[in-house]
Structure formats: structure tokens, C-alpha cells
Amino acid sequence: MKMDAEIKAVLISIGSIDIDVSLVGKIGMSTAGPAAGEKSIFFRSGERRVRLTIDRKSPLHTALDGEDIVILMDNRELTRGRIEEELIHCPEQAYITISERCIYDCKFCTVPLRDGKIKNTKEIKELVEGAYHTQLLKAIAITSGVADSPGREVKRAVEVIKALKKYNVPIGVSVCPAANSTVMLKEAGADEIKYNVETMDRNIFSLVCPGLDLDFILEALKESVSVFGRNKVYSNMLIGLGESDETVEQGVEELARIGVIPILRAIDVHPLRSKEITANRPSPQRLLKLAKITKEKLDKYKLRVDQSQTMCLPCGGCDLVPQVDV
Numbered sequence: 001m002k003m004d005a006e007i008k009a010v011l012i013s014i015g016s017i018d019i020d021v022s023l024v025g026k027i028g029m030s031t032a033g034p035a036a037g038e039k040s041i042f043f044r045s046g047e048r049r050v051r052l053t054i055d056r057k058s059p060l061h062t063a064l065d066g067e068d069i070v071i072l073m074d075n076r077e078l079t080r081g082r083i084e085e086e087l088i089h090c091p092e093q094a095y096i097t098i099s100e101r102c103i104y105d106c107k108f109c110t111v112p113l114r115d116g117k118i119k120n121t122k123e124i125k126e127l128v129e130g131a132y133h134t135q136l137l138k139a140i141a142i143t144s145g146v147a148d149s150p151g152r153e154v155k156r157a158v159e160v161i162k163a164l165k166k167y168n169v170p171i172g173v174s175v176c177p178a179a180n181s182t183v184m185l186k187e188a189g190a191d192e193i194k195y196n197v198e199t200m201d202r203n204i205f206s207l208v209c210p211g212l213d214l215d216f217i218l219e220a221l222k223e224s225v226s227v228f229g230r231n232k233v234y235s236n237m238l239i240g241l242g243e244s245d246e247t248v249e250q251g252v253e254e255l256a257r258i259g260v261i262p263i264l265r266a267i268d269v270h271p272l273r274s275k276e277i278t279a280n281r282p283s284p285q286r287l288l289k290l291a292k293i294t295k296e297k298l299d300k301y302k303l304r305v306d307q308s309q310t311m312c313l314p315c316g317g318c319d320l321v322p323q324v325d326v
């Protein structure tokens with residue numbers, strides 16, 4: 001059975017899969033965001049793609065049927081398809097994290113707990129060069145924790161982006177905003193930008209993102225639309241932190257009204273953070289409802305997901321993408 005929106009919602013809601021890794025080519029491990037440190041696969045069925053964390057305890061199991069990978073739940077076939085190889089972090093993109101460490105302490109993210117390395121421009125160029133020679137490279141995406149200050153991190157991203165323009169593919173950037181960051185990243189050659197609000201519930205924001213300023217992020221997003229243009233500015237909104245559907249709907253409307261495309265991301269509670277945060281992965285029904293609401297708002301404000309060439313919208317692995325999946 002091909003994966004439709006309802007089945008993709010079930011897979012995202014569960015978020016993991018018990019799969020024999022010998023069935024999978026190169027296995028990726030995320031170095032950024034809530035899923036940092038987790039091994040995952042990309043599963044494609046028909047036009048849809050989903051990313052699932054590998055977990056022996058998952059209620060989703062797999063079987064091989066000819067060329068097909070069959071995903072089973074309660075010993076019943078849910079869908080079938082193929083494993084897609086990732087390039088760097090996801091298929092068709094070189095999605096690279098500069099600093100795998102962060103001075104902030106967002107309660108859903110494990111990067112601050114990892115104290116990882118800071119990649120220099122030479123290392124990043126070598127990674128992209130390798131991806132470029134596969135002839136599968138369609139886009140480059142640069143993201144980063146904040147190793148010392150948002151301003152210093154933006155300078156690192158500017159240097160990296162300038163060095164990668166020679167590959168003539170669209171470049172997206174997702175960092176913490178800083179003074180003048182939007183213009184600096186645009187002038188460096190970035191084509192698309194993402195500043196994450198994480199949640200539009202202000203009480204929850206103050207609890208889970210201590211030290212960050214939601215109004216500053218919203219101002220940076222507004223400026224980004226005037227600098228990068230409509231359909232080129234995105235923001236992740238985590239679902240499952242205790243926010244109501246009404247707050248999500250109002251937040252999606254507020255972002256779409258200023259020309260920003262919200263990306264609704266099911267919360268992933270990493271074991272390293274499970275004692276610090278109360279969160280529930282959203283049900284398939286809730287994911288579908290909120291994705292349909294987001295589609296309505298995007299249509300209302302004439303925003304188009306299919307104009308996006310970098311980062312999460314063209315990938316679609318972690319989300320029900322409005323105007324694509326629903």
C-alpha cells in the first residue's frame with residue numbers, strides 16, 4: 001500500500017522503526033536539533049518521504065518483499081516502499097551543522113549537552129565537495145548551535161556560505177538571529193533562511209527556551225521576508241510541548257501573515273532531556289488537523305511551499321508538509 005497522508009501521520013506520530021540495518025545503505029546520525037545523536041532512515045513510498053529513527057523497541061517493524069521494504073504494525077502491512085540514501089543528513093542535500101555545541105539550554109534539544117566540535121570552513125568545503133561529486137547534490141543547508149555568541153556564529157556561517165557559492169546550488173541557512181544577521185547572510189549568498197520560533201505559546205517559550213527572545217526572533221523573521229522575499233523564509237514550530245491547537249492556529253496565522261512559512265515539527269523527547277521537559281508526541285489525528293489548518297493559512301496568504309529549494313520543506317522527512325502531503 002502506498003503511503004498517503006494518513007499513513008505518513010501515523011509514521012511521524014510513532015517516529016521510530018525497528019529495522020534490520022543490513023537492509024539499509026548508509027545510515028545517518030543527526031548532529032543538530034532535538035534529534036541530534038539519533039540514527040535514522042529515510043523511507044519513500046510513492047511521492048511521500050518520511051524519516052524514522054532506528055529503535056529496536058519501535059512498534060513499527062519491517063519485512064522484505066521482493067524489492068520492497070514493507071512496514072508492519074501489529075503484523076499488518078501499513079505501507080511499502082524503498083529506503084532512500086541520505087547525502088548529508090537528508091537525501092539530495094548537504095545539510096551541515098557548523099557548531100555541534102550551544103551556550104543556550106533549550107529543554108528539547110540535546111546539542112547543549114553534547115559539547116561537540118565546531119567545523120571549520122575547510123572541513124565543510126570537503127564535505128560538500130564529496131556530496132557534489134555524487135551528482136545528487138540539489139541544495140546546501142547550513143545550520144549551527146551557538147558556540148559562543150549568535151553574532152560570532154553568524155560570522156562563521158557567512159564565511160562558509162561565501163565558500164560554497166561556487167557549487168551553484170541553492171543555499172539555505174538556519175541559525176539563531178543576531179544584529180544585522182539577515183542582511184549579512186543574504187549578502188554572503190544565502191537564498192533561503194530559517195529562524196525557529198520553536199513555539200508561539202509565550203509561557204512555554206519562556207520555560208523551554210531560557211535566554212532566547214521570541215520577539216527578537218519574530219522581528220528577524222519579518223525583516224527576512226523583506227530581504228529574502230516571500231516563500232523563502234521559514235520557522236520551525238514544535239508540536240507537543242503542551243500548547244493548545246488554538247495557540248498553534250493563532251501562531252501559524254501570525255507567521256503566515258508576515259510572509260513566513262511555519263514548519264510544524266512533532267516534538268522528539270530525547271532520553272537525555274526526558275526529566276527536564278513534559279512533552280507528548282502528537283497523535284496522527286492532531287498532526288493531520290494542524291497540517292490542514294496550516295495549508296488553509298498558507299493558501300489564504302498566498303504562500304507556496306513548492307517554491308522552497310533547501311532545508312526541511314523540500315525534504316519533508318520529519319513533517320506533514322502542507323500543500324504537498326495535505
Ligand code: SF4
Pocket residue numbers: 051089090095311312313315316317318319
Ligand atoms: S525534514 Fe528537516 S530536520 Fe527532518 S530530515 Fe529533513 S532536513 Fe532534516
